[in-house]
Amino acid sequence: MPTLWAMTVSFQSINPGDQLPIVIKWETVESIRRFNARVPADNHEDLGRGLDEDSAAEPTLDESVLLAYVKELLAKAFPSESITSPASRLDLELTAPVKPEDTISLSGKVVSKREDGAGGLVECEIVIENHRQETIGMAAAVVVLAP
Numbered sequence: 001m002p003t004l005w006a007m008t009v010s011f012q013s014i015n016p017g018d019q020l021p022i023v024i025k026w027e028t029v030e031s032i033r034r035f036n037a038r039v040p041a042d043n044h045e046d047l048g049r050g051l052d053e054d055s056a057a058e059p060t061l062d063e064s065v066l067l068a069y070v071k072e073l074l075a076k077a078f079p080s081e082s083i084t085s086p087a088s089r090l091d092l093e094l095t096a097p098v099k100p101e102d103t104i105s106l107s108g109k110v111v112s113k114r115e116d117g118a119g120g121l122v123e124c125e126i127v128i129e130n131h132r133q134e135t136i137g138m139a140a141a142v143v144v145l146a147p
Contacts, residue, residue, distance in 0.1 A: 004077035004110070011113065011120035011145040020108040020124060021076040023069055029100040032059045039064050060097035067092050070126055070139045073106045078122075078143050085144040087119070094128075096136040103131040108139070120147040 003019045039062045070092060074083050082088065098104055108126035115121070121142055128137035 006078055011147045014113055014122055016110050016112055018110040023073045023106040026103045027098055032061050035065045036062045069106055082143050082145050087144045089142040092139045094137040105129050115147050120145040
């Protein structure tokens with residue numbers, strides 16, 4: 001199946017099974033603390049996220065950063081106005097934390113497409129895995145494209 005590319009994608013050219021580009025990230029203690037420091041404190045789901053430089057607890061990456069990574073993957077596959085359309089949707093479910101020294105990969109595929117009043121809707125499934133090939137999260141996206 002072809003890999004989608006934002007510069008050339010069109011609703012007509014997309015088929016179920018088409019692949020999304022792959023995004024790979026490597027996280028360190030420093031990168032996790034830097035990203036988490038940008039997230040408002042009331043957005044953190046639990047304590048021990050590693051915001052305190054002196055914290056002995058191993059920091060984990062905030063869910064909002066992983067959501068940004070999923071959006072980065074979608075931006076490689078679809079025009080930005082399609083992703084930010086009010087009719088587009090993105091849901092993320094994490095099953096395990098991202099820890100320092102984890103290398104994570106995000107990959108996905110088109111699962112369906114259909115036309116409706118908002119335009120062409122493309123449904124995608126995204127898998128987030130760590131370097132141990134453990135699935136640590138799943139995302140579902142609906143992206144609006146002009147038919």
